Amino acid sequence: MELLAIVGSLRKRSYNLRLAHTVRERFADRFTLQIADIGSLPFFNEDLEESPPEAVEQFRGQIARADGVFIITPEYNWSVPGVLKNAIDWASRGSRPLIGKPVMVMGVSNGVVGTLRSQLHMREILASAGVRAAVLPPAGNEVLIRTGGDKFDGEKGLLADEDTLAFIDRKVGSFLGFIEDAAVPSGLK
Numbered sequence: 001m002e003l004l005a006i007v008g009s010l011r012k013r014s015y016n017l018r019l020a021h022t023v024r025e026r027f028a029d030r031f032t033l034q035i036a037d038i039g040s041l042p043f044f045n046e047d048l049e050e051s052p053p054e055a056v057e058q059f060r061g062q063i064a065r066a067d068g069v070f071i072i073t074p075e076y077n078w079s080v081p082g083v084l085k086n087a088i089d090w091a092s093r094g095s096r097p098l099i100g101k102p103v104m105v106m107g108v109s110n111g112v113v114g115t116l117r118s119q120l121h122m123r124e125i126l127a128s129a130g131v132r133a134a135v136l137p138p139a140g141n142e143v144l145i146r147t148g149g150d151k152f153d154g155e156k157g158l159l160a161d162e163d164t165l166a167f168i169d170r171k172v173g174s175f176l177g178f179i180e181d182a183a184v185p186s187g188l189k
């Protein structure tokens with residue numbers, strides 16, 4: 001299985017990027033995980049749509065090839081970081097590769113409610129006409145992680161808190177089941 005992570009922070013030491021790396025390492029025997037380079041995307045501009053920049057084509061291709069997509073994002077000012085919204089706007093046009101694509105939303109931030117507000121906005125965006133992703137239902141599957149304490153290993157930087165890791169294992173496991181169910185042609189269900 002080939003999955004893609006779209007990470008909403010461009011920071012080198014980003015906790016959200018580190019969560020993506022943690023998932024990649026823990027599930028290495030179940031799937032490969034590419035991490036999209038959304039920092040290379042230009043600002044969305046309809047004038048560029050007729051001959052989209054190479055980075056945009058690459059990004060859309062990565063989504064199209066993936067069996068499922070993780071959106072792993074912090075919260076900025078109670079919402080989705082602009083760089084992530086920009087990436088989704090590009091994906092919502094042209095071949096619109098997110099339509100019907102299994103997506104799981106996760107996030108790490110330092111607020112009291114993790115990334116709740118950002119995730120709620122993200123889920124609305126994912127339901128919009130040009131996106132229409134097949135999102136893992138939030139009930140029982142919300143991954144809202146707070147930074148701070150020693151949840152992340154100082155040296156390697158990966159998530160290190162055992163309870164949180166066990167939780168992530170279960171929720172990502174649910175997503176893999178969701179992808180497998182989604183892969184069954186609807187006529188056979």
Ligand SMILES: Cc1cc2nc3c(=O)[nH]c(=O)nc-3n(C[C@H](O)[C@H](O)[C@H](O)COP(=O)(O)O)c2cc1C
Pocket residue numbers: 009010011013014015016017074075076077078079108109110111112114115147
């Ligand atoms: C511009 C900006 C706005 C932020 N707004 C929020 C917020 O609304 N809620 C929140 O929980 N954290 C907020 N934070 C703090 C982030 O959660 C924290 O910096 C987090 O580590 C960023 O994710 P990253 O480590 O993946 O880069 C904000 C940070 C920045 C830079």
